[in-house]
Amino acid sequence: MNKTPSSDESKQMLKWLNQNRQMLLDLYKNQYVAYNANGLIAHSESLREVLELAEASKQIFAIYLVPRRTASIEILPIRFRTIARHDWQPNYHVKLKHRDIEMSTTMLVDSGAELSLISFKVGQDLGYALADAESKLLAETIGGRVEYVLRNVEMTIDEHSFIAAVAWLQTNTGGEQLLLGKEVVFDKFSIEFRQADEQILFIWRGDS
Structure with missing residues (x-):
């Protein structure tokens, strides 16, 4: 089982x-x-395969699904670019x-x-499937409509685990x-963005 990286390890990764x-x-x-x-450490189109290879390495690791398109990172497919751009994205290990x-x-x-969002491919590889005659939901974006269904997933952030709903894209x-x-x-x-330092701080509040 892959060990969760420490805060310092996560920053370096x-x-x-x-x-x-x-x-x-x-x-x-x-x-x-x-x-x-x-x-x-490893790469594959199969999540199970890359997990097996990475686990076999006995190293701490994280998984990243590389987008198809090389021009951008997309957010339902909206993208903004400024003239003077700080080339940092507020990513975090989950x-x-x-x-x-x-x-x-x-x-x-x-x-x-x-809502949190996972792509169709990630949802499939995590083992989600549509129920018989399950209705899909519609979300409006500037780029048009996208279909999704809701699923619960166990998330762990900085060693704190909880269940959260995610939108599993069907488009x-x-x-x-x-x-x-x-x-x-x-x-x-409580979440603090520090773009100048290229850091995000997650402060656990629990169920309060």
Whole structure:
């Protein structure tokens, strides 16, 4: 079982990811990669395969699903670019667990998202499936409508575990970014963004 990285380890791993994102986009589109601060450990289009390879390495690691498109990270497919851009994204390590599948992954912390979001591929690989005759929900975005269904997932952030609802996309948006939204998460933690320091602070509040 993969050990949860410490706060310092997590910072160094995210630093590696930010510095090497373009390389991952160039070489490993639409693949899961297992990585840590020392570099790439394993890659595969199969989540189970990359988890097995990474576990066998006996190293601490996190999982990142590399987007298909190399031009951007997409948020339902809206993207803004400024002229003077601080090239940092507020990513954080989150462990997702459903039944016997567990992945320590990287999610974009989005204070504007009501729900956390996982892509169709990630949901499938975690073992989710549609029930017979299950109705899909619709969300409106600037880019159009997307279909999704709600699923509960066990999240672990900084060794604190809880159940949260996620929107499992049923529409292929062309991007695979995982979002960490407000529902449950922002009640459990006080969250501080420090862009100049390229850090996010999660302060546990529990059930208060």
